[in-house]
Structure formats: C-alpha cells, structure tokens
C-alpha cells in the first residue's frame with residue numbers, strides 16, 4: 001500500500017519506546033496484600049477483607065487440609081500408586097482464597113493443579129486421584145460441584161470458561177451481584193502465551209462475559225521462567241484487551257479472597273471480565289516426573305519459604321486472634337484422618353475394564369465400534385484361566 | 388563404536404547436524420537448560436547458545452509459525468513438540484502453511500522444517516501423552532512422515548530429515564528412548580530416509596511395523612520361530628511416502644502380511660498398506676492383509692493401556708489368523 005491512510009495520522013510507536021520493563025525481582029513486586037508474611041494485617045486503599053476471624057480459621061483449615069492431601073498424593077506417587085502427581089505446594093492461598101469467594105452457582109474451569117479449588121468446591125479428593133492413577137480421565141461429574149474436569153492441554157479451558165460465561169449471560173443469570181452467576185478460569189503463567197488464552201481474553205472482552213481469569217503466576221512453566229512468557233507484569237496485559245487486571249499476593253489468602261471477590265462481583269453484576277494475577281511460587285517440582293535442580297536455584301526456594309501462605313495465617317491467628325493450640329492440633333488430626341482415608345481409597349480404586357471405555361466414545365455407539373468391542377472382549381476372554 | 392540409546396542417538400544426530408550447518412536451529416518448550424522433558428536436547432544449548440537452541444514461549448502454534456518465518460529467512464528449524472497430544476494447537480500452521488508453501492509458491496519456497504514429536508504409549512502417562520497421530524499428518528500432501536525404530540536409525544534419520552528440503556514430521560517412539568545399540572558414526576547410513584528396512588528375514592508372513600512396534604514385532608518373530616514359523620519383519624521407517632517397493636517385494640515372497648501400529652485401526656497407515664498390497668500383489672496373496680492396531684477409541688487411561696496396545700500376543704494372534712487362510 002503506497003497511499004497514505006485517510007483521516008488523522010496514526011500514532012507511531014518506535015520500537016525502542018515500547019514499554020518494556022525488565023523482569024522484576026520479587027522484592028519490588030507491587031501487589032495487593034492484606035496479610036504480611038509475618039502475619040500482620042495491613043490496609044489497602046481499594047481492597048479490604050471484611051470477614052471475621054472464624055472465616056480466617058476456616059481458610060487455615062482449608063489450606064492445611066489441602067496441603068496434607070497434596071503431600072499424601074505425592075507420597076502415593078513415590079510408592080507407585082499414582083503414575084504422576086502435580087503438586088500445588090505453595091499455591092494453597094491462591095487457590096483457597098479465590099475459590100472461597102465463589103457462590104454456589106458459579107462455575108469453575110481448572111487446570112490439572114487446582115486440587116485446592118476442588119476441595120473448596122466439595123469434590124471428594126479421591127476423585128482427583130483417578131486421572132493420576134490411570135483409572136479414569138476425570139472421575140467426577142462437573143455438574144455435581146460446578147467444577148469442570150481437569151484440563152491438561154494448556155490454556156484450552158479459558159475459552160471453555162468464556163463460552164460457559166456467555167451462556168450464563170444469555171440465560172440472564174447475571175446482573176445481580178448477590179444472586180447472579182459467574183465463571184472462573186484458572187490457568188498458569190506459561191499458559192498466558194497460548195493463542196487460546198489470548199482469544200479467550202478477546203471473546204470475554206467484546207462480549208462482556210461474566211468470567212474471571214485467575215492466573216497463578218508461580219514463576220515457572222516447567223523449566224521456563226516467567227520472563228520467557230512476558231516482559232511486562234501479566235496482569236497488565238488485561239488493559240490491552242479492554243478489561244481490568246490486578247495483581248495480588250498469591251500467598252496471602254485474605255488478599256486473594258478480597259481481590260477475587262471483587263472480580264466475581266463485577267462479573268455477576270454484568271460488568272464483564274477481570275484478570276487476576278496471583279503472584280506466587282511453585283514450591284515443588286512441576287510434577288513428580290520433573291527435576292527442578294536442573295534449572296533453578298535452591299536460594300529462590302529458601303526466599304519463598306519465608307512467604308509461606310499457611311505460616312502467616314497461623315502467626316496471625318496465634319498472635320492477633322488469640323486462637324489456642326488446640327485448634328491447630330484439631331486441624332492436624334483432621335488432616336491425618338483425611339490423608340489416611342485418601343490412601344485407603346486410592347488403594348481400593350477398582351481397576352477399570354477397557355470394554356467400559358469403548359462404550360463412552362460416542363453417545364450412540366457405532367456398529368463398527370460395537371463389533372470391535374465384542375472382538376476385544378472375546379480376545380481378552382480367551383486368556384481367562386491362563387493365570 | 389559407542390553404545391547409545393535411541394534418545395542419545397537423536398541428541399547426537401542433532402549435534403552433528405548443528406555442527407555441519409550453522410543454519411540449523413532447535414526450538415521448543417523446555418529444550419534449553421532442561422534439555423527437554425526426555426533430555427533429547429540435553430547439552431545443546433550449553434554448546435550452541437541460546438540463539439540456536441531456543442526455549443520458546445509456551446505456544447505450539449507460535450513454535451511452528453515462527454519456524455516457517457525462520458525457514459523463509461534461510462534457517463533449518465528443528466521444532467520439538469513436547470508430547471504427541473500437544474501438537475494440535477500447531478496443526479493449522481502445519482497443515483495450511485508448512486505443508487502447502489512449496490506448492491503455493493510453484494516451488495519457489497522451500498520449507499526445510501523438521502517437527503519432532505515423541506509419540507505413542509506404554510509409559511503409564513496421563514491423557515494426551517500417549518497418542519499416535521501419524522495418520523493425521525501422513526494424509527496431508529506436502530508433508531513427509533517418518534519414525535525411527537532403533538538408536539542407529541535415530542542418529543541418521545534425524546540428520547537426513549534435517550537435510551531434507553521438504554518438511555518432515557519426525558515421530559520418536561518415546562517408550563523406546565532407552566533402547567540401546569552400538570553406533571559407529573564413521574559408517575555412513577545404510578539407507579536413505581524414505582526407504583524401509585527388512586530387520587528380520589522370513590518366509591511365512593511379513594510383519595509391517597514402525598517406531599515402537601518394531602521391537603514388539605521382532606520379539607513376536609522370535610517367539611514364532613520357536614514354533615517353526617519364519618516371520619519377516621519390515622521396519623517401514625517412512626510412513627509418507629511409503630516405500631512400496633520394499634513392501635511389495637516382501638509380500639510377494641511371504642504371501643501373507645500383518646500391519647502393526649499403535650494408532651487406531653480405521654484409516655491408519657495399515658489401511659493404505661492393505662489397499663496398495665491388494666492392488667499390486669493380489670495374485671501373490673494367500674490371505675487378506677490383516678491389521679493389529681490400537682482400537683478406535685481415544686487412548687485410554689494408563690491402567691488399560693496394556694490391553695489397548697498391540698503386544699506380542701496380539702501380533703501372534705494376527706499371524707495365526709493370516710496363516711489360517
């Protein structure tokens with residue numbers, strides 16, 4: 001095109017003026033925080049935590065139980081009972097805080113790491129193990145707890161969440177902050193590079209869909225650090241798509257709750273999407289198959305240990321809320337009980353039959369597949385009694 | 388002579404190609420410091436630098452789309468897709484761009500892009516990590532599709548794929564990454580890229596296979612030999628184009644054929660082989676060409692994969708069935 005464009009001259013950006021900032025050291029990170037790593041409550045001009053200490057005790061319990069479930073699952077993997085486990089260690093506050101801000105009609109679209117969100121939605125932890133044990137590919141009915149199946153293909157669920165939210169909108173289920181519905185999509189920092197995620201942002205924006213994009217920036221996508229995905233803080237991307245973005249201390253359950261609550265409220269009211277970036281850290285390996293010593297320093301881990309999401313709540317409850325040791329002991333005992341049940345349940349999960357899985361390929365099984373299933377069954381039966 | 392694994396064979400082949408041609412660049416997720424989730428690119432970034440061994444942002448469409456641009460600029464990109472099930476975000480770039488560029492440009496543009504995909508099951512993985520999507524590429528004009536079945540082929544075939552001016556989808560049998568063999572780098576490769584290999588000679592029936600099923604079929608042939616049956620095993624190596632000359636020669640000799648692959652039955656590579664053999668070797672055949680394959684279901688949860696995957700027993704059952712005619 002040699003002709004100049006009609007109308008006013010376009011704005012010109014020189015590449016060197018692009019607002020590129022180097023990746024920030026975590027000390028300098030700006031985010032919404034309402035509880036410091038030392039367990040001190042602090043004020044924020046735009047966000048406040050308005051629940052009582054009982055609620056904070058509830059968060060403490062959720063986070064402790066979820067961590068225990070996660071540790072037990074890792075142990076089960078080590079002992080060969082699971083093929084794989086993706087640990088949420090370090091991300092308990094991001095998950096519990098956000099999930100506890102949801103109403104019963106809100107819908108959740110998780111990745112493969114949202115065990116804490118699953119817990120808050122009431123999904124039996126045993127159901128989470130099926131995928132990792134290799135007996136199913138998601139053993140729960142999403143409708144039971146408004147918790148969709150885990151999605152392993154990175155980012156795909158953000159579009160599903162957006163479409164679901166468009167359905168809520170078309171059903172006139174929004175417009176009222178109290179009784180309205182919204183959808184929340186969980187995804188990681190790595191996922192933010194996927195086309196699907198960027199398309200989800202566009203859809204949500206132009207249709208003003210009642211969806212919250214909840215990004216757990218745990219600083220890593222397997223071995224790739226966050227600066228391989230972005231040169232600006234992730235939450236700032238939202239502005240370019242036309243909706244608000246906010247960064248929260250993802251290890252602060254009070255702040256995560258408060259920030260997500262505002263975002264969900266906005267969505268339920270009909271004011272559209274929000275991107276929440278929960279700034280946190282993946283304390284464990286990517287999965288049990290991964291060896292993080294290949295690509296990251298243990299100093300980082302030490303640094304983040306001081307920001308532990310559970311310890312700070314415990315410090316607050318002990319020092320400022322006068323909660324006595326009995327409470328913590330009770331939670332620990334409950335955690336042990338749940339872990340023991342989880343272990344027993346895992347060991348007694350029935351081994352599936354391949355014939356059952358033929359039956360779920362289609363709603364209406366095709367004659368060809370039925371024939372294949374019968375041939376397979378006959379072939380498998382020919383070995384019976386051979387020991 | 389050095390003893391290498393199949394994974395190390397690809398690693399050494401990549402290294403040799405990078406040493407030979409500064410335009411060879413390797414790109415993918417976690418391939419730098421980590422050396423890839425299977426360690427196939429281990430050490431390459433350290434030795435060739437971050438400009439040539441590129442940890443990409445997490446987006447497969449981006450990996451292949453930018454590889455197209457690099458190829459337009461004279462580079463020879465070797466892209467790693469982390470697992471079979473994650474190639475699909477890149478499918479549009481592969482099918483509509485990579486495969487058609489040479490055709491659309493009337494031959495003026497070449498696409499010397501290699502797309503490495505660890506594929507197949509048998510490793511007890513979760514969903515999307517065990518698939519065999521080779522047909523979805525072999526069906527597309529403009530793409531060449533190969534799979535290595537042993538460490539020595541791994542070493543040479545990756546170099547031949549990189550040297551190819553046509554785009555090559557390079558399927559790596561992930562459950563065979565640790566298989567070992569002796570490699571003598573000074574002996575040139577026995578075969579060109581698109582030629583099949585008779586790995587075991589026999590007279591009673593032919594097993595056609597590739598990738599992870601080569602080992603299975605060799606074992607089946609060994610077991611059959613104990614029962615007095617001499618099976619020929621042909622490692623196809625190239626799925627598109629098929630080496631029909633080798634396939635037909637074997638069938639004319641043994642008069643019976645079983646095709647074995649992990650990919651589903653319907654419209655898998657076995658369908659094409661059965662059709663071509665029927666067309667060209669009809670009067671030599673004593674039995675219809677049979678297929679022993681994965682079933683026409685999504686890859687099942689791993690506790691059932693042993694039943695899903697063709698194994699020694701299922702291959703021998705297929706042989707029994709062709710022998711019965």
Ligand SMILES: Cc1ncc(C[n+]2csc(CCOP(=O)(O)OP(=O)(O)O)c2C)c(N)n1
Pocket residue numbers: 113152153154187188189190191192218220221222282286416445447469473476
């Ligand atoms: C489309 C796709 N490509 C690659 C993978 C392999 N993979 C699994 S998890 C992962 C990293 C994801 O990082 P992030 O989004 O930050 O989530 P996190 O694992 O840190 O929670 C990759 C590359 C995948 N699951 N899906």
Ligand SMILES: [Mg+2]
Pocket residue numbers: 188189190216217218219220221222
């Ligand atoms: Mg991450």
